[in-house]
Amino acid sequence: MAAQALYLKYRPQTFDQVVGQEPITRTLRNALRQERIRHAYLFSGPRGTGKTTMARLLAKAVNCLAPIDERPCNACALCRAINEGRLLDLIEIDAASNRGIDEIRDIREKVGFRPNEGRRKIYVLDEAHMLTDQAFNALLKTLEEPPPHVIFILVTTDPHKIPATITSRCQRFDFRRIPLQAIIERLAYLADQEGLTVEPQALELIAHHSTGALRDAISLLDQLTSYGDEITLAQVQMVLGTVASEAAGKLVACLVEGDVAGGLDLINRAVGDGADPRQFGREVVEYLRGLLLIREGAGTRLLHTTADQAEEMESLAKQIPLERLTGAIRLFNAGTVDLRRGFQSIPQLPLEMALVEALLNSEVQPPLGPGEVKAQPAHGAQPTQGAQATQGAQATQGARAEQGEPTKPAALEKQEGQAEPATAGAPRRVAEQRGPAPGPRSTPAGTEPAATSGAISLAQVNRSWEQILQAVRRRNPIAEGALRSGCEAVEVRGEEIVVTFPYPFLRDKLGDPQRRMEIQEALSEVMGGRCRIKLVLASEYTPQKTAGPQPAASSPPEPERDGPEMDDQEMAELQRWVDQVGGQVVEE
Ligand SMILES: [Zn+2]
The missing domain is CATH 1.20.272.10 (Zinc Finger, Delta Prime; domain 3)
Structure with a gap:
């Protein structure tokens, strides 16, 4: 309420005081001068940009008793009555709470009566888009043949929700967001009037935060006055x-x-x-x-x-x-x-x-099935609760549904107590997350044993990829996340495993010496031998040995890899983001 006070106190009382809506004030003033005021207006635009204020100014101006160029004068009986909110001929209706046909019928009945004190009766319908269809129809009949002494002003943040039959009978004004500089100036003026000292950066942040809604900016300034007469940037941030x-x-x-x-x-x-x-x-x-x-x-x-x-x-x-x-x-x-x-x-x-x-x-990742449920007792949670939660999770994930097919049925089966991994990675993954690094022993039966000696093949690396990622996760989740962002093992050169990454910015995430070491440790752990990782930007990768059956494309049939699968739209989003952000990260 204190917040409201400052805003109300400095509500523009003349067209000159209106901030940032010059084209509209100019047009309205000309119309007033030429006595060519219309019967219906539509004021649309974002909240806090002065629509209702403008409606009141217009109501004052058409009723003001002062000479035409001085309206509204704010001194005559009618201006004062409006400023004090007691002029019966200004009828403000919140359409959001009076949206039915009865209210509009009521208007229609009364609209024919002459104004009580003023020259014109002004109906301001705030949030006009909230009216029901029936109410719009009733309103339309009034707008088709408006009594000469009546002006309707429809105010809305959502003009497209108002039927074209209505809008076509209104003169429409689109209120724009108020420019940053204009808000800053207005705030500085208010602060000055109120004897406040405000750091320029604080003013700027307030203005910026209001995104063009002057009312919000003033309310925030008002809120800040509770800290005293000196307002700092730090206070605004707080x-x-x-x-x-x-x-x-x-x-x-x-x-x-x-x-x-x-x-x-x-x-x-x-x-x-x-x-x-x-x-x-x-x-x-x-x-x-x-x-x-x-x-x-x-x-x-x-x-x-x-x-x-x-x-x-x-x-x-x-x-x-x-x-x-x-x-x-x-x-x-x-x-x-x-x-x-x-x-x-x-x-x-x-x-x-x-x-x-x-x-x-x-x-x-499959919607956490059984591993979750199994892992829980170890941590003292009731399995039933876990199972319920799991079902909820499945429903959500199921709805998202991209790689859907195997996961859901498998997981459901699981819940009935059958032990059958939904995917090789699932149960292990959860167990590992929860426990302190169980290590290789957690390898589920049926997973290809890692190479214990001799040369590692690309196929082995790919088969163990999910396991490798899990091993990386235990050491460094960020590195794991980065590896999941489209990285691929493409070649093995002795103990060196070549991994391509699709986006330049991943170089930083993966190439950092600490993370690199952690990835290598994980590789060595899973593959059972010393491994080094070589990171190559995918677009720069060329296979070392020409020919050979080795390159990824012609590898022996691999099990569906658990790589990140994105649909085209997600890919496009990510790519757009990378375009925006990625280039700046890597200095090259
Ligand atoms: Zn007046």
Whole structure:
């Protein structure tokens, strides 16, 4: 309410005070001067851009008693009555809560009566797009033959939801978002009037954050005055921190839905709006942890959440497959740690990677079946609960359905107690995640034993690829995620395994000496001999030996590899993202 006060206090009282809508004020003033006011207007545009304010200005101007060029004067009886909200001839209706035909019939009945005090009766229909079809029909009849003393102003953020029969009878004005500089100037003016000292960067961040909605900007400034008369950038960031936590919830929703593009957009907007990427990363981890607690039966009582948030979290917790959840926690946590080292040029990159990897990873993984259920008792959770959760997870994942065929039936079978791996990787994967590195012994029966001596073949590497990735994961989840982003073993040269990667930015993720060593250790562990890794950008790779039956294409039939499978759209998204971001990462 204090927040509202400043906004109301500085609500423009004349056309000159309106910020950032010059073409509209000019047109309306001309019409007033020429006494060519229409009977119906449509004011459309984003929230907080001055539509309702303009409607009130118009209502004042057409009724004002001052000479025509001075309207609205804000001094005459009618202007004052409107400013004080007591002119009976200005009827403001919130169409969102009065959207039915009865309300419009009521208008139609009264519309014929002459104005009480003023020259014109003005009906302002706020949120006009919310009217029902019947109400629109009733309104249409009035608009077709409006009494001469009546003006309708339809105000909406969603003009396309208003029937063309209506809009064609209105003069339409599209309110634009208010330019950043205009908002900054207006805020500076208000601050000055209010005796506030505001750091220029603070003003800028407030303005930036409001994305063209002046009302939001003023409300935020107002909120900040609770800190005192001096407003700093740090304070603004702190207040907006709450925004970061909201954004975290939305990002997790994207994770649940597998919406890569939406998630990337969110990260970029949050960071663009001034959220500190590390803070944002921590919020995401914290939020995901909340889901984990809920899933494991701790409920929301351990979390500091509002009732709304708790409800949202409970719903998300039911939808997210456990494996995606734990994977995302690991990745975002690692990404947040990575942020400490600083990515100066693209601070949000580790978060973007975490998102993409979390989705790619769980994309290729079967919807956690049996391994999950089996692994749970070791950690004291009730198996039944796990099984239920698992079913939920399957439903979600099933809906997403790309590589669907084998996983779902296999997993269901499993639940009835049959032991039959859905894919070679599944049970082991989960067990490994949960336990402290069980090592090679966890190799399930039926998996090709790794080479114990002598030369390693490419086919062996490929057959053990999933195992290798798991071994890498135990050492470094980021490296594993990167390897899953389309990397392929393509050639074996003695103890050197050549792996191609599709995107230049992966070079950093994989080539870092520490990670490289970890990958090599994992390779050696699984393949049972000393291995080195050679990383080659896929587009630069040429097989060493010409000919030979060795290159990947002609390898003996391999079992379907668990590589990341993306459909074309996902691939295009990733590619677009790589185009935006990737080139800057690698200095070449
Ligand atoms: Zn007046």
